[in-house]
Amino acid sequence: MSVVARFEVRYTQYLDERGRALGPLPEFARDPRALVPAYRAMVLMRALDAKAIALQRTGRMGTYASTLGKEAIDAGCGAVLEKDDVVLPSYRESGVLFLRGVAPHRVFLYWGGDERGNVFPESPRDFPFCVPIATQLAHAVGVAYAIRLRGERRAALAFAGDGATSKGDFHEALNAAGVWCLPLVVLVVNNQYAISMPRRRQTAAETLAQKAIAAGIACEQVDGNDAIAVRDVVGRALARARAGDGPTLVEALTYRLSDHTTADDASRYRSAEELAEAWKREPVARLRAWLAANGAWTKEDEVALERECAARAEAAAKAYLETPPPDPEQMFRHLYAQLPAAYRWQRAAACGEATEDACA
């Protein structure tokens, strides 16, 4: 008997739970002030998340999927994406979209039940929120294929949860990305739960990253609560992708500090102790501690930022709530490039401009 292949999965973490550097930091973090924008974005994400939940709790928004706990992933990715890259989010990547320039009130509009929330004039090639789990990964393969076909120096960055890695779509996408050596990074947000299903019952695999090994593509794990590590790992993966060096699967380890959505009650399936433990590793306090310890952040900075974020969340809520409801015509507008003649009477009926029987 002989060994025909050996594989390993690397794990990257730079800051410990209390924000102390575990060793030498990557080049971009030599000046701690370079991480201040990421920190500010993370605090804003939290403020917007809290505002969305408050709107839902007061009956002014539909079911909402919280981003609490994954701020370092979104901020780390946002920092290394280039304008011409394409983001393919799941439903939990509001934070990334904010960093793409998408106005927060649009995200509120989407969760408030209005398609206009997916109009991102600020990053027009990015994909909309995607609810059917893992299906966006196939789209990412197509986007990356188009990029490669035209010989462009761009990359696609697609997001999926730990639950998504059990779906065929996930494996089909990784496999194809490997076959064509596509400029694609798939980031698995391993937040330990798919609604009530804990990570250890989702798969017997030791890591989710290793699922890429079967597809013949690069993979690694990163501490998803460490903004420096995420930025480092995803930045390198995207750079490889743009350079034509192929796809990467990144598994970012984090913890969903919220319920699955506002329609969920996580206390039904996980303990308060477990949640309290997870809070000790949360990303925002960790980065703040590091910035403060390195002289890049003060108490006064924090007070000012909190005030600023509260104001921005308030403004986003206002812009959302003041957006007039869509007219019924919106159901038909953009259904096709041009509504086929056969359906025009339905549009008229839906808009109250004709009765159904007169048209039928």
Added chain:
Amino acid sequence: MPALNLVEAVNRALARAMEDDPRVVVLGEDVGVNGGVFRATVGLLERFGPERVVDTPLSEALIAGMAIGMAAEGLRPVVEIQFAGFAYATLDQILNHAGRLRHRTQGRLSCPMVMRMPCGACIRAPEHHSESPEAIFAHVPGIRVVAPSSPARAYGLLLAAIADPDPVVFLEPARLYRLWREEVADDGAPLALDRAFVLREGSDLTLVSWGAMVYETLSAADALAREGVRAEVIDVATLKPLDEETILASVAKTGRCVVVTEAPRTCSFASEVAAVLAGRGLTSLLAPVERVTGWDTVTPLARLEARYMPDVPRILAAARRALAYR
């Protein structure tokens, strides 16, 4: 003008579209080196190269989904699904994404893709190779469903489908692929989508069909003509959106209608045609609308296919019932 069979006409249309528009890419299982299992893509790899004629892994959901990504990124993907029976794995992508992307983003992204597939029975193929899923696709908002029934219409409709700014499911009648040749001008001219074709005019009875069954329907019309019955024959061609006006105008003239499909009866597209006539054509109707369909069974294997498929005698029997009704 070349005389082409239906699969050659598909091939010419693909080549023409790729020639005229560098954004057009063809992808699917065995479409490159092998030229497709029915040879619909033969020669394309040599002319347009492996970047644009893409042999994919065996991954239907991925193929459909990646076409959506390609389309959103500005390409014009034309997918081949090897057989309609394997298209069910693409439904998630077609239903949840292809038909919704434009609307979901309120026009920001769009999905100009075509998904071609051979369908229908009577090619003595193994299990799952004889399906007629048109009604399943026709139920999906935001897409078009097209089913050509002759070489010339396959050519023109496929060009129209590729040029269309929205997703099109293109159902090719496998049984007709090589059944006959006809002159097809390879002129790049698309046919109109959303339009039914009146293949034969008549005033006594309207026969409505699409895809492969148009062939039997025309034979039935021939048999009726020998008896002095003038049947109008309509090839629906684009099932979604349905050209109701052409069918209604015909039935206004004839008062009697037989709809023919080889798909199982319940919720078949024939039921939709019948519902349109019941809703909008009731005052024209002189007889109940007859549906000649496959049975509500699984499509049987080859030895029973002939007992499953609507055939000329069954169409004639339905026509006579409709004609006799007073």
